[in-house]
Amino acid sequence: MPELEKAFVCLPRMENAQGAGIRSQQVSMEGYLWGVGMNTEPLELEMAVRLLREHVKRMTETEEVVLEKADRRVLAEDICAERDQPPFPRSPLDGYALRSEDIRGADREHPVELRVLTEVDAGHCAELEVTPGTAVRIMTGAPIPEGADAVLRQEDSDYGEDTVLVYHSLRPWQNYCFQGEDYKAGSCLMKAGLQLHAVEIGILSGLGRKTVRVYRKPRLLLMSTGDELAEPGTPLRKGQIYDSNLHMLCAQCRIWDVDIAGRKLVQDHAEEAAEYLRENVGQADLILTTGGVSVGKKDIMHEVYRLLGVERIFWKVRIKPGMPTLAGMYEGREIISLSGNPYGAAANMNLLVKPVLEKMTGRRELGTEYREAVLENGYPKKSPTRRFVRAFYADGKVRIAQGSNDSGILSNMAGCNCMVEFPSGSQEAEAGDQVRVCML
Numbered sequence: 001m002p003e004l005e006k007a008f009v010c011l012p013r014m015e016n017a018q019g020a021g022i023r024s025q026q027v028s029m030e031g032y033l034w035g036v037g038m039n040t041e042p043l044e045l046e047m048a049v050r051l052l053r054e055h056v057k058r059m060t061e062t063e064e065v066v067l068e069k070a071d072r073r074v075l076a077e078d079i080c081a082e083r084d085q086p087p088f089p090r091s092p093l094d095g096y097a098l099r100s101e102d103i104r105g106a107d108r109e110h111p112v113e114l115r116v117l118t119e120v121d122a123g124h125c126a127e128l129e130v131t132p133g134t135a136v137r138i139m140t141g142a143p144i145p146e147g148a149d150a151v152l153r154q155e156d157s158d159y160g161e162d163t164v165l166v167y168h169s170l171r172p173w174q175n176y177c178f179q180g181e182d183y184k185a186g187s188c189l190m191k192a193g194l195q196l197h198a199v200e201i202g203i204l205s206g207l208g209r210k211t212v213r214v215y216r217k218p219r220l221l222l223m224s225t226g227d228e229l230a231e232p233g234t235p236l237r238k239g240q241i242y243d244s245n246l247h248m249l250c251a252q253c254r255i256w257d258v259d260i261a262g263r264k265l266v267q268d269h270a271e272e273a274a275e276y277l278r279e280n281v282g283q284a285d286l287i288l289t290t291g292g293v294s295v296g297k298k299d300i301m302h303e304v305y306r307l308l309g310v311e312r313i314f315w316k317v318r319i320k321p322g323m324p325t326l327a328g329m330y331e332g333r334e335i336i337s338l339s340g341n342p343y344g345a346a347a348n349m350n351l352l353v354k355p356v357l358e359k360m361t362g363r364r365e366l367g368t369e370y371r372e373a374v375l376e377n378g379y380p381k382k383s384p385t386r387r388f389v390r391a392f393y394a395d396g397k398v399r400i401a402q403g404s405n406d407s408g409i410l411s412n413m414a415g416c417n418c419m420v421e422f423p424s425g426s427q428e429a430e431a432g433d434q435v436r437v438c439m440l
């Protein structure tokens with residue numbers, strides 16, 4: 001079989017816009033497919049992201065949640081009003097509800113006197129009707145009684161209790177909030193697909209809703225691999241280090257508000273790792289692993305993919321860190337295997353995984369955000385391969401973290417909020433250079 005055809009065989013089928021099955025990008029990505037077949041050519045980052053997004057679907061399952069737990073969730077129902085808001089005409093002022101024609105021409109020199117029938121406060125109703133020559137003392141938010149067509153602010157009166165002197169005239173319907181002026185019964189206020197933030201939850205609460213139907217969060221199955229890794233809190237044997245990645249990925253899931261279906265640190269043992277994924281894939285929408293993706297004898301993930309029958313999407317992305325990232329489809333779920341180096345895992349969680357979650361959830365804040373910035377300090381290395389360097393961005397300026405940007409180094413990334421991108425072939429960078437940064 002020619003190499004190119006072999007490459008097709010290992011690629012999963014994808015649906016095009018019309019729903020017909022096609023091999024992923026087989027025309028435009030011939031070179032890429034060839035590369036995959038040969039197991040050598042890294043993919044450009046944009047193509048890797050595109051393929052990863054094309055292989056996942058937007059979440060369709062929904063669930064009912066209480067408003068207290070609805071923030072940042074995505075609406076799965078259209079929200080329509082069952083009643084007018086406000087449900088009655090109401091006063092926007094503290095003052096007097098009256099008939100505008102009774103006070104025509106009134107001013108300080110020519111006040112009009114009205115008889116005050118009663119007082120109505122917010123939350124109460126006046127059963128009386130405002131008739132010619134009368135007014136009702138009214139507070140902001142209270143229902144405007146029948147007969148009145150305007151509200152006088154109390155500063156334009158003598159604050160009278162039984163009778164009131166009016167020092168100002170009003171047009172009909174002045175200072176009058178109409179019933180349904182916010183929305184009418186039956187009107188559609190929010191469409192399914194909208195993300196709920198504080199204001200949207202305020203609207204739901206204003207409708208009297210206690211719960212709302214939202215799309216289910218994606219559940220991620222997380223696995224870190226490595227014989228050298230010890231669980232934090234357990235004794236460290238010679239040759240071991242503590243596992244940074246599993247907790248880092250879990251924290252990132254919580255910060256991005258996606259669920260964790262399961263998590264495990266496994267040894268460099270392909271059968272064991274495959275078994276964990278096999279047993280738990282049913283609970284997951286997306287699988288993330290770290291470590292074991294390079295070319296060493298203990299880089300087990302290739303064997304894990306073979307044991308599970310994972311259909312590979314790609315291996316290797318042309319960036320640093322995280323060049324050997326591996327990805328595939330297993331039981332209809334995407335599996336993304338990040339490099340074990342903690343900075344590689346952290347960077348690619350943002351560069352590769354976040355856009356996948358954006359597609360799955362429809363949450364725009366998970367989209368990758370790039371900004372232009374001016375470098376405050378230099379970077380002493382050339383970048384033959386496109387490189388992402390940890391840094392801190394503020395007000396259009398960016399400062400690269402002191403120390404190494406090697407993918408095995410995590411500590412100096414503390415406090416960083418972005419990565420500076422150096423395109424492939426970049427020379428050393430200097431303070432004052434204009435750069436592009438990827439926000440974390």
Ligand SMILES: Nc1nc2c(c(=O)[nH]1)N[C@H]1C(S)=C(S)[C@@H](COP(=O)(O)OP(=O)(O)OC[C@H]3O[C@@H](n4cnc5c(N)ncnc54)[C@H](O)[C@@H]3O)O[C@H]1N2
Binds near residue numbers: 341
């Ligand atoms: N001969 C070659 N060797 C390597 C190549 C190569 O092209 N040829 N690529 C290098 C690059 S680039 C990377 S990146 C790494 C990727 O390695 P793996 O993803 O297979 O990861 P491991 O070998 O399992 O670990 C790498 C490194 O990171 C440490 N690690 C792993 N997991 C964790 C964790 N959960 N917490 C903390 N630290 C972790 C591990 O101890 C290693 O030091 O391969 C290069 N090699």
Ligand code: MOO
Binds near residue numbers: 324344
């Ligand atoms: O591609 Mo690996 O993460 O350098 O260094």
